[in-house]
Amino acid sequence: MKRGGGRIDAKAIAAASDRGLVRTAHLLALGVASKTIVRRTLPGGVWARALPGLVFLKNRSLTPIERATAVSIYCGRDAVISGRAGLALHGLGASGSFEETFALIPESQHRKSVGFAAVERTWRMPTPEIKSGLRVAPVVRCLCDAVRRMKNTEQCMALIASVVQRGGATVDAIMKELDAGSTRGTAMPRRVLRELAAGAHSVAEAQAQKLYGRSGLPPMQHNVAVYDERGKFLLIADNWLDDVALDWEIDSLEYHLSPADHRATVARRERAQNAGLIVVTHLPSDVRDDPERVLADLRARYDQARARARPNVTVRPLADRDYRQSG
Numbered sequence: 001m002k003r004g005g006g007r008i009d010a011k012a013i014a015a016a017s018d019r020g021l022v023r024t025a026h027l028l029a030l031g032v033a034s035k036t037i038v039r040r041t042l043p044g045g046v047w048a049r050a051l052p053g054l055v056f057l058k059n060r061s062l063t064p065i066e067r068a069t070a071v072s073i074y075c076g077r078d079a080v081i082s083g084r085a086g087l088a089l090h091g092l093g094a095s096g097s098f099e100e101t102f103a104l105i106p107e108s109q110h111r112k113s114v115g116f117a118a119v120e121r122t123w124r125m126p127t128p129e130i131k132s133g134l135r136v137a138p139v140v141r142c143l144c145d146a147v148r149r150m151k152n153t154e155q156c157m158a159l160i161a162s163v164v165q166r167g168g169a170t171v172d173a174i175m176k177e178l179d180a181g182s183t184r185g186t187a188m189p190r191r192v193l194r195e196l197a198a199g200a201h202s203v204a205e206a207q208a209q210k211l212y213g214r215s216g217l218p219p220m221q222h223n224v225a226v227y228d229e230r231g232k233f234l235l236i237a238d239n240w241l242d243d244v245a246l247d248w249e250i251d252s253l254e255y256h257l258s259p260a261d262h263r264a265t266v267a268r269r270e271r272a273q274n275a276g277l278i279v280v281t282h283l284p285s286d287v288r289d290d291p292e293r294v295l296a297d298l299r300a301r302y303d304q305a306r307a308r309a310r311p312n313v314t315v316r317p318l319a320d321r322d323y324r325q326s327g
Contacts, residue, residue: 008032013057019069020057021050050074051115064088064101065132071101071117072134079111080104080128080135083118083149084159086142089131092168093159102145104137120145124181140169144177148185153285157192204250204284205238211291217302218243221315228275229312235268236318244305245313246278248298250287276311278304 009030016026027037040047041055050056051074062070068081068089080086083102087093100118105111107123128135137145143163150156163169175193178186212220221240226247228234239248272279280301286294 008036017057018073019066021066021070021073022055022057023073024053024055027055051117065134067101067116068134071103071119074117075103075105075111075119076109078106078109078125079119080126080137082126082137082142082145084142084146086136087139087146087163087168089134089136090129090139090142090168092139092142092163092166102149104145118149122182139163140173140177143169143174144181144186144189147189148178150188153188153192154283156188157283157285160189160192204287207284208239208248208250208282208287208294211287211294212239212248212298215295215298217241217298220248223318224315225318226272226277227314227316234271234275234277234313237315240315241302241305242315243310244278244302245276245311246280246302246305247272249279249281251281251283275313276308277313 012030013022013027013032014020016022016030024037028034037047037055039045041049044059046059048056048059050062050070054070054074056062056066056070064085068085071085072079072081080103081089081101082104083100084093085101099116101116102118102120104120104122104125106125107121109121111119113119126137126141129138130136136142143160147156147159150159160174164171164174171193174189178190178193209220209222218241221242222238224237224240226234226237226240235247237247238250240246241248269279278301280298282294282297
């Protein structure tokens with residue numbers, strides 16, 4: 001095919017692409033004139049520029065897997081997708097709402113971060129796994145690369161909990177991976193895991209009860225067993241307002257780090273809601289960092305609970321059987 005005036009072989013171009021993505025150099029080698037590439041990738045054209053030197057053979061936004069494919073091509077054959085995009089390729093969360101697609105390349109190579117491609121050179125390249133035809137870091141490396149780029153503690157907690165709940169990684173494996181790599185960006189995830197190991201839940205409960213003393217609401221009962229009108233056990237309430245049947249839970253990460261504990265938490269809340277109870281939950285970080293919002297939430301939910309008919313539930317002091325039933 002002559003470069004410039006010849007007819008473009010759409011089938012050959014499509015065959016040379018990967019999920020609609022093809023290098024500019026490859027298009028030139030197929031005989032597509034540079035001015036044709038420029039014209040077709042202008043705003044309103046039939047193609048689009050994905051990343052430098054890379055053309056997308058459609059004119060629309062790329063899907064998450066197309067972005068990951070584009071970054072893999074842009075970074076070269078040794079690149080490995082990691083971070084949240086890597087977790088998504090492992091089936092652990094979605095990457096569509098995040099602006100960047102993160103990739104690792106060997107220390108000896110050079111490729112700049114640009115557009116949605118976030119590129120990091122490393123001497124500790126992971127052994128890749130193939131997911132959807134792409135080279136992807138193992139789950140624990142993806143998770144650690146993701147959390148060390150995060151700024152929000154709650155989002156960090158939620159991501160770690162989500163991966164561990166679904167069996168993607170263990171706490172020990174996360175700690176080992178953080179210890180093995182660079183310390184850059186690891187202070188927050190290390191703090192999250194240290195707080196977990198130190199029993200942050202009990203500390204948070206004490207802080208929560210101290211904060212509640214400022215609420216102006218009636219005194220709470222603590223650690224009571226709640227039963228429905230037929231005498232069937234519902235849950236153990238940590239912080240209970242009996243006049244309106246309201247349970248306040250401090251939702252520590254500790255109780256979300258195993259699939260069994262997470263299922264038990266979900267089942268307990270479902271029983272409570274089906275029985276008409278009002279369940280209010282906050283994270284330890286809410287109590288610590290945003291106490292006024294916590295108090296406002298509690299007052300609003302108390303008013304909501306008082307406005308409805310109180311469900312016919314009773315509370316009793318805890319017995320050994322209550323602990324067995326709650327598990």
